[in-house]
Amino acid sequence: MRSHWKKQVIVLPSLGRVSSKMQQLILPVLLASFWTTCTGAGDWCYQSQFTCDHQCKAPDNWNHAHSDCAGRNQSPINIVTRKTLKDEQLTPFQFDNYQQIFRGTIKNNGHSVQVGVPHLSTISGGGLPTNYKAVQFHLHWGNNGGPGSEHTIDGEQYPMELHIVHMKHHYTDLTTALSDPQGVAVLGFFYERSNSANRKYEPIINALQSIKAANGNTSLHSVSLAQLIPAEQNLTAYYRYKGSLTTPGCTEAVIWTLFENPIPLSMEQLRAFSELKFHSGKQMVGTFRPVQPLNGRQVFRSGGAVILASSALLLAAIAAALGLSQTN
Incomplete structure (x- = not known):
């Protein structure tokens, strides 16, 4: 302590x-x-x-x-890529109704920005035991575009992290789903700094101006889950492990999927989240839980993660070879 x-x-x-x-x-x-x-x-x-x-x-x-926050299967974690184990069952996801446009409510809940999602969007495949339907999404960030993701990859902390929370299709509320050890599936996405603004995020960035104070909420116009994440063909590389909610009560009922491909946002867009306020009126920054001990858990990787890693190594080798040939 x-x-x-x-x-x-x-x-x-x-x-x-x-x-x-x-x-x-x-x-x-x-x-x-x-x-x-x-x-x-x-x-x-x-x-x-x-x-x-x-x-x-x-x-x-x-x-x-x-x-439960002192449990042995807590989240987030640091993923050491060389210690991950390839799992052939981690096939590409099936995203249904992710393109569906909806008008939701975006809220500053005093700890984060959260958006409720109609239970029409579902995921299946990807090694999941059944279909899961989307419930809400929220974000975690640092200070004015600085390190702020909850999970880290080989010790690297990204500026921000998106969590799309799903529950098993037959449940009607998240509380009931959390009583099932596999009741909740969260898709996690990292963000990276880009030289240009991501226009697909304009509805969210614009709405932040109206919810700076804690408990502030406003309508979110015409947005879809698909527009917030990379294209489906770029979502075959991911990591999987068994963990928990990253906020109290830290319930250990979450199947975590963390995608390798980051989402680009400009520095100005990233900084917009730091303009929000906590309940105390203090600047809402550093909204991430520190990484937790793995305690013997195995982190798995999809086949796509290996292919991407191999391609990166191949490109690096080709670049090095070209560099050598040009100097001779």
Whole structure:
């Protein structure tokens, strides 16, 4: 558990003729009495929200209110690609009604930006045990375009991460689905900085101006899940592991899929998310949970991930060869 300390200005009383040895004994006791510890109280929060003046339960203390947050199958994690295991069952996904245009509500829920999704969009295949229907999507980000993804790849933290949350098709609410060890499937996508704006994200970026305050919400005009993620043919490379929700109560009922292909956003678009505010009015930045121990879990990779990695190595080899031939 991480302790947070608050220093106070103190004036030490005169020690008069007390011997130097006695001063050495007394001073630490006096100093200790003027330091106060603040371990966090109230609602859960991200590390970026915590101050001794505004105490809340930072990630290190989430388990004090939600015991599942101390479980052995927690998310997010750092994926070490060389330790992943190829799984032939991780075939391409089938995305149904992902092209469906809908008018949703986008909300600043005090911890993130969240959009409810009509339960028409479904996923199947991809090694999933059954069909899953979309429920909502939300995002995690850093500070003004800095590192902010929850999951990391070989230690690299991307600027932002998108989570599209699905539940098994026969469930009617997420709470019930979370009681099933395989009840929820989350698709995770990373973002990368681009030199140009991603026009497909304009409806979301524009809506952020109207939901800067916590609990603010507004209508999201004409958006589809498909427009927010890479083209379907570019979604064959991904990683899979068994984990949890990344916010309290940290329920371990999630099949995680993390796609290798990132989504481009301009620096201006990335920074727009940092203009939102937490409940306290503080700038909403650093909305990610630190990576959690793997605890012996195996991370699997799709065949596409291997092909992409091999292609990258091949291209690097060709580039190196061309470079050598040009210098000779």
